[in-house]
Amino acid sequence: MDSTAHSFVDNAHRALHDAKLQHSLGRFKEGFPVKRRAAVDRMPEFDALREAAREIKDHAIANLDLYLERFTERAEANGTRVHWCTDAEAARQRVLEICRDSGARTVAKGKSMIGEEIGINEFLEAEGIRPVETDLGEYIIQLRHEPPSHIIAPAVHLSKDQVADAFRSHHRDYPETRPLEEPEVMLAEARAVLRQEFLAAELGITGANMLVAETGSVVLVTNEGNGDLTQTLPRVQIVIASLEKVVPTLEDATTILRVLARSATGQDLSVYTTFTTGPRRGGDLDGPSEVHVLLLDNGRTEMLGNEFREMLRCIRCGACINHCPIYAAIGGHAYGWVYSGPMGAVLIPNLIGIEEAGNLPNASTLCGRCEEVCPMQIPLPRMLRQLRDRQYRARNSPAAVRYGLSGWAFLARRPALYRLAMSLGVGGLGRIGRLKRNGGRFRRLPFADGWTGTRDLPAPAGKTFQQMWSERGGRRQ
Amino acid sequence: MTGIALHSHDMPEHRPTVGLFVTCLVDLMRPAVGFAAVKLLEQAGCDVVVPAAQTCCGQPAYNAGDVADAKALARGVIDAFARIDYVVLPSGSCGGTIKVHYPEMFADEPAWLDRARDLARRTFELTTFLSDVMKTGPIAGRLEAATAYHDSCSGLRELGIREQPRALLSGIQGLELREMDEAEACCGFGGLFCVKYPEISEKMVDVKVDAIAATGADHLIGGDMGCLMNMAGRLQRRGLDVHVRHVAEVLAGTCADAPPIGESETSQAKTKIA
Numbered sequence: 001m002d003s004t005a006h007s008f009v010d011n012a013h014r015a016l017h018d019a020k021l022q023h024s025l026g027r028f029k030e031g032f033p034v035k036r037r038a039a040v041d042r043m044p045e046f047d048a049l050r051e052a053a054r055e056i057k058d059h060a061i062a063n064l065d066l067y068l069e070r071f072t073e074r075a076e077a078n079g080t081r082v083h084w085c086t087d088a089e090a091a092r093q094r095v096l097e098i099c100r101d102s103g104a105r106t107v108a109k110g111k112s113m114i115g116e117e118i119g120i121n122e123f124l125e126a127e128g129i130r131p132v133e134t135d136l137g138e139y140i141i142q143l144r145h146e147p148p149s150h151i152i153a154p155a156v157h158l159s160k161d162q163v164a165d166a167f168r169s170h171h172r173d174y175p176e177t178r179p180l181e182e183p184e185v186m187l188a189e190a191r192a193v194l195r196q197e198f199l200a201a202e203l204g205i206t207g208a209n210m211l212v213a214e215t216g217s218v219v220l221v222t223n224e225g226n227g228d229l230t231q232t233l234p235r236v237q238i239v240i241a242s243l244e245k246v247v248p249t250l251e252d253a254t255t256i257l258r259v260l261a262r263s264a265t266g267q268d269l270s271v272y273t274t275f276t277t278g279p280r281r282g283g284d285l286d287g288p289s290e291v292h293v294l295l296l297d298n299g300r301t302e303m304l305g306n307e308f309r310e311m312l313r314c315i316r317c318g319a320c321i322n323h324c325p326i327y328a329a330i331g332g333h334a335y336g337w338v339y340s341g342p343m344g345a346v347l348i349p350n351l352i353g354i355e356e357a358g359n360l361p362n363a364s365t366l367c368g369r370c371e372e373v374c375p376m377q378i379p380l381p382r383m384l385r386q387l388r389d390r391q392y393r394a395r396n397s398p399a400a401v402r403y404g405l406s407g408w409a410f411l412a413r414r415p416a417l418y419r420l421a422m423s424l425g426v427g428g429l430g431r432i433g434r435l436k437r438n439g440g441r442f443r444r445l446p447f448a449d450g451w452t453g454t455r456d457l458p459a460p461a462g463k464t465f466q467q468m469w470s471e472r473g474g475r476r477q
Numbered sequence: 478m479t480g481i482a483l484h485s486h487d488m489p490e491h492r493p494t495v496g497l498f499v500t501c502l503v504d505l506m507r508p509a510v511g512f513a514a515v516k517l518l519e520q521a522g523c524d525v526v527v528p529a530a531q532t533c534c535g536q537p538a539y540n541a542g543d544v545a546d547a548k549a550l551a552r553g554v555i556d557a558f559a560r561i562d563y564v565v566l567p568s569g570s571c572g573g574t575i576k577v578h579y580p581e582m583f584a585d586e587p588a589w590l591d592r593a594r595d596l597a598r599r600t601f602e603l604t605t606f607l608s609d610v611m612k613t614g615p616i617a618g619r620l621e622a623a624t625a626y627h628d629s630c631s632g633l634r635e636l637g638i639r640e641q642p643r644a645l646l647s648g649i650q651g652l653e654l655r656e657m658d659e660a661e662a663c664c665g666f667g668g669l670f671c672v673k674y675p676e677i678s679e680k681m682v683d684v685k686v687d688a689i690a691a692t693g694a695d696h697l698i699g700g701d702m703g704c705l706m707n708m709a710g711r712l713q714r715r716g717l718d719v720h721v722r723h724v725a726e727v728l729a730g731t732c733a734d735a736p737p738i739g740e741s742e743t744s745q746a747k748t749k750i751a
Binding site for chain 2: 009454
């Protein structure tokens with residue numbers, strides 16, 4: 001996927017002026033966060049569970065080589081073919097080879113953020129292979145030629161009408177004037193269309209929520225069951241997963257499942273949770289005869305060795321996104337690449353470069369809500385600050401910020417000079433404030449457009465506290 | 478000592494000396510909050526000093542990635558407040574910087590780390606100090622106000638400040654607290670954020686202002702000047718008649734000393750008549 005992260009400010013501007021998007025975002029805020037709260041309240045041991053889940057991931061990441069090798073060994077023993085891919089291009093080529101070998105023309109696709117990361121759909125289309133998204137949200141945005149705007153709710157930015165319009169223009173076999181107001185009606189139509197695609201597809205591609213080293217199994221979580229059809233109907237199955245998805249045991253996988261759905265949608269468990277262990281065996285009634293697992297690095301081993309290592313704990317539940325006030329204001333597309341919200345603001349610069357995505361870690365108030373709800377307790381605000389630190393050291397922060405801060409710090413390190421400068425500044429502003437008939441605040445102030453463009457600025461009292469304290473003979477020591 | 482319920486058996490044994498960390502925004506924009514804090518601390522039985530060498534806690538630099546300057550400022554604060562029993566700030570945000578982030582900054586410098594931890598241990602946000610250390614209980618006073626309370630993010634999530642200001646305010650007669658929806662959501666201030674990304678900040682503060690308006694409150698109280706100036710500025714730009722105050726002014730009963738944030742003497746007089 002091509003990035004527009006460098007145009008973040010423009011993207012955000014457009015998003016803020018998109019009435020339909022703003023309407024969708026307004027409704028969204030009242031959904032997942034409320035359901036998560038209820039799910040957590042129903043479970044007194046949630047924090048202990050969260051702690052256990054975090055420890056599992058920390059242990060798996062600390063021993064990633066061991067568990068990946070064990071996974072490979074066990075998966076291959078089950079008849080799965082495991083492919084190690086260093087980057088997106090390697091993964092795309094491997095997928096293409098498998099498609100060519102199996103003669104696949106139509107590919108059923110389960111929702112996968114790694115699929116987005118490597119841009120698999122555009123790539124396959126260019127190679128004459130037709131990928132069909134089977135998750136309802138992904139299917140809708142595929143019809144609209146859009147990327148997902150949320151990692152677990154890809155079409156959350158859309159309204160019902162926009163979905164109906166997409167169906168009318170693509171489902172040509174249906175009468176033009178059919179009623180399409182009710183979500184149930186739209187769902188039934190998408191189901192009917194997709195059922196044919198499932199049957200036609202020679203190959204299925206899904207992502208993975210976890211890989212289990214102990215058994216060589218792939219764990220996939222969905223709410224629509226499309227993942228299971230994608231995995232079991234076509235003759236050949238490809239799973240694309242990034243390295244950090246591996247966990248040691250089945251027991252560990254179930255611990256993580258218990259925090260995953262609760263954190264994501266507030267469900268106790270997602271509707272479908274499927275463990276797949278190798279291709280169909282003799283006597284099995286269904287299942288693919290070939291299973292391939294692609295283990296994708298694409299920047300993960302680098303994060304393993306730097307200050308963003310804890311980001312590899314992320315289980316993609318989306319809780320940080322659902323509770324982020326920045327995301328709530330601008331939606332997911334403004335971030336400009338595959339991910340969004342706080343996890344995106346940390347991951348995107350790590351995966352595609354901070355030069356491209358420099359705004360993302362800065363566009364945050366560091367309010368801390370993301371870390372508070374993260375089931376893996378990833379210190380997202382700290383990481384955003386570390387990305388800023390990296391930019392500052394590379395002199396990539398805006399000059400105005402750098403010089404402004406240096407000037408401020410120069411004064412603040414010299415208390416006497418600081419007190420003098422502040423009293424002069426405040427005295428000046430205070431005089432201007434008093435000259436204005438309605439005093440109390442400024443509606444416009446030169447060089448302060450960032451503030452006064454949208455809100456009034458309270459006028460200072462005319463003297464600093466320090467001046468007044470001295471004048472009153474207050475104690476200093 | 479009037480107006481404060483003291484539980485002497487819970488209090489520190491000697492009369493503690495408190496160093497007031499004024500904070501930049503109170504120093505520059507609203508000295509009345511500093512004097513209110515002094516009054517509250519003295520009423521609670523503390524001796525208050527204001528070290529002259531204090532400037533800024535360094536948070537703007539730290540959050541902008543300028544760690545070197547942030548550490549230089551932190552060293553200055555650590556020196557300025559050495560050998561004082563407690564350090565108290567009328568801000569959860571600056572408090573969080575000292576209590577949580579100073580020890581982070583000096584993780585690799587053992588000598589400074591010890592001093593940073595020692596300062597962190599002695600440092601408290603004002604309402605937390607009154608409530609949890611001096612154990613003042615509800616503070617008696619009077620203000621006719623239906624008020625919303627904004628929990629600032631750093632105070633709420635870094636220092637766990639939520640119940641303390643509400644408990645102290647419960648002694649103020651005539652004051653009715655009206656909790657707002659999405660009380661834990663950020664107001665969109667975020668220091669440099671609000672001037673670097675003013676459009677996003679505007680959207681966030683509008684959500685907040687709508688939530689305040691929905692309570693029907695005529696006052697908004699909070700414990701951090703940055704957030705309060707942001708919300709006051711937007712309330713006033715939108716022409717909403719909500720008076721914004723720092724919690725210290727309300728608790729100290731010094732509202733008559735200064736008009737609400739962003740209002741003038743004349744508008745305060747009008748309010749009183751109305």
